[in-house]
Amino acid sequence: GKGRVRTMEKVRTTCLYCGVGCQLDLNIGADGKLVKVTSEPGVIPNDGNTCVKGRFGFDFIHRDERLTVPLIREGEAFRESTWDEAFDLVARRFSGIKEKHGSEALAGLTSAKSGNEDNYIMQKFVRTQFGNNNIDHCARLCHASTVAGLARAFGSGAMTNSIDEFSDTPLIFVIGSNTTENHPVMGIKIRKAVAEGKTKLIVADPRKISLTDIAHIHLQQKPGSDVALINAMMYTIIDEKLHDRDFIKSRTEDYELMEAAVMKCPPEFAEKVSGVPAEDIRAAARLYAAAESASIVYSMGITQHTTGTDNVLSLANMAMLTGNVGKPFAGVNPLRGQNNVQGACDMGGLPDVYPGYQKVHLPESKAKFEKAWGVSLSDKPGLTVNEIMHDVGSGKIKGLYVFGENPVLSDPDTNEVVKSLKKTDFLVVQDIFLTETAELADVVLPARSFAERDGTFTNTERRVQVYREAVLAPGESKPDWEIITGVANRMGADWNYNSASEIMDEIASVTPIYGGISYERIADVGLQWPCPDKEHKGTAVLHQGKFSRGLGKFHPVDYLPQQELPDEEYPLILTTGRMLQHWHTGTMTRKSEVLHGIVPEGHIQISPADAGRLGIGPEDKVKVSTRRGEIEIAADVTDRMKEGVVFLTFHFKESPANALTIAALDPIAKIPEFKACAVKIEKI
Ligand code: SF4
Helix, strand or coil: CCCCCCCCEEEEEECCCECCCCEEEEEECCCCCEEEEECCCCCCCCCCCCCHHHHHCCHHHHCCCCCCCCEEEECCEEEECCHHHHHHHHHHHHHHHHHHHCHHHEEEECCCCCCHHHHHHHHHHHHHHHCCCCEECCHHHHCHHHHHHHHHHHCCCCCCCCHHHHHCCCEEEEECCCHHHHCHHHHHHHHHHHHCCCCEEEEECCCCCHHHHCCCEEECCCCCCHHHHHHHHHHHHHHCCCCCHHHHHHHEECHHHHHHHHCCCCHHHHHHHHCCCHHHHHHHHHHHHHCCCEEEEECHHHHCCCCHHHHHHHHHHHHHHCCCCCCCCCEEEECCCECCHHHHHHCCCECCEEHHHEECCCHHHHHHHHHHHCCCCCCCCCCCHHHHHHHHHHCCCCEEEEECCCHHHHCCCHHHHHHHHHHCCEEEEEECCCCCCHHHCCEEEEECCHHHCCEEEECCCCEEEEECCCCCCCCCCECHHHHHHHHHHHCCCCCCCCCHHHHHHHHHHHCHHHCCCCCCCCCCCCEECCCCCCCCCCCCCCCCCCECCECEECCCCCCCCCCCCCCCCCCEEEEEECCCCCCCCCCCHHHCHHHHHHCCCCEEEECHHHHHHHCCCCCCEEEEECCCCEEEEEEEECCCCCCCEEEEECCCCCCCHHHCCCCCECCCCCCECCCCEEEEEEEC
């Protein structure tokens, strides 16, 4: 009414950026637009904390460049279309390719940025309408080796423990995770616990990341030497009889096989391979083994290698060796990168499993989902991201549906990816902006952002949390699940979903680990899976009393060098990653004024020794090249880098790191080696 002051409306939601899953309040002004983001103390998992991305990084949702209507390619340009025309065209072309070339000529990429409901519908679409299991997503590029490694060792590929525990963990071993930049609120917890004297910290990282400033021990290993480093720590633990024999005997199997491999790797050998002094390796091993409980935290420094699965298995070995699994303040804790990469995997956005990791090749899961979905399904595992891109390039895959991903900038060896995508007969991209990948599409479908619809994300500690509609959606954009349903129904499905909540009920009915999840139950606080039934309170610590697979399994792991070692022509090792102020391919953060204002462009980090030798000063423009491509970028000369190693983020399209990276894959997980390839740097 007149004279009444309209107060800001607050809508509780889950952060869209990283896997910590902070709970945030979107403050909406009288014009229905986002004014600011606040957060409430006492609410898990972030207790009122946020990072700069969660606090200031959401202004992209109101940008004019948002996609508002479907676009259809006409020659070199796009024209606007109605949803009806776009749906009809997409359905007709996909159906036509299937008829002419068979089901195998189609594939889809699903999205770790989007909700569980959208991912569930996308994999259901590929499996029922394309008729194959060619569905994968960027989890392949970040934690495929985690899923493979931890499933083999423990029976479940997820973070074993919970975020809250990190305030009181006696020892934390961070390896290959730049936690303060990439999972900032986790980083805050670790920093605080160390400052309060509650936690001893060991950091293993090729760079002096900011956690190394407060670490009790920093192991600055060469990229690609992790197995040698961890094996040598285990060598010390066994040699000095610091291992937990009771745990090994009662809870695990195949210890002897592992021991035989480890005893081939004394710290002196690891020193040669990793550059870390043997005495430091021994000291770290003693500190880790002596702790009452010790937690391993890792991320892509471990996973993104041709030995990614081996690296993960080694960490699982070390945790079991010391009895540090299946209890609070311990475990093996992969920090998942994207807000919903855990959920996208849980929902079956992977080529070998249905929702809840039920294997597609097993007759009982096939029968279960055929009954639930009312169609016959393929029991042949589908292709991974890299295999899909390969088959797109070779012409075997003719139709591709890319949902909320930007492979042009995110996948290794950009030049090859673009060449491949240009070869598709029919490329559909569904996104909120015209990304570098969308620019190559035949049809672009405009989606809603997380602030314009309801849904759930599952954070890195397996907690299923809601995000809510808070602002008006631009133009005619639709929720992802509605768009995919529109295409499916024109290809012959008959799906009648009215809400995301209804889809979650279907998810719960076919996914045992989500069996007890419903919107009603998670309205205030999310639940951690496994949550098998409506009375279950969720699971904070996995593998208590018994591993998901029964006994924990030790694996013998031998050190193998990275795929591409430095040589005379390409003498330095390039490692890639991310930074606090930006997110992945920059689609959102580079459209945020605050974030772009703080860091407008990329730099290559190089050690003073290498820079001196090459005559490179701070901010000098350099040319960086590998056998696959070259970029130009300014230099950041910093003693945070070790001699012989340089670092790039992949956020900046003007200096795309993945023009340089190598598409060499881990043989089991098929994850590319983003963390190590050989480069040459020249001053321009
Ligand atoms: Fe968002 Fe992660 Fe930052 Fe929390 S720590 S505000 S979830 S980006």
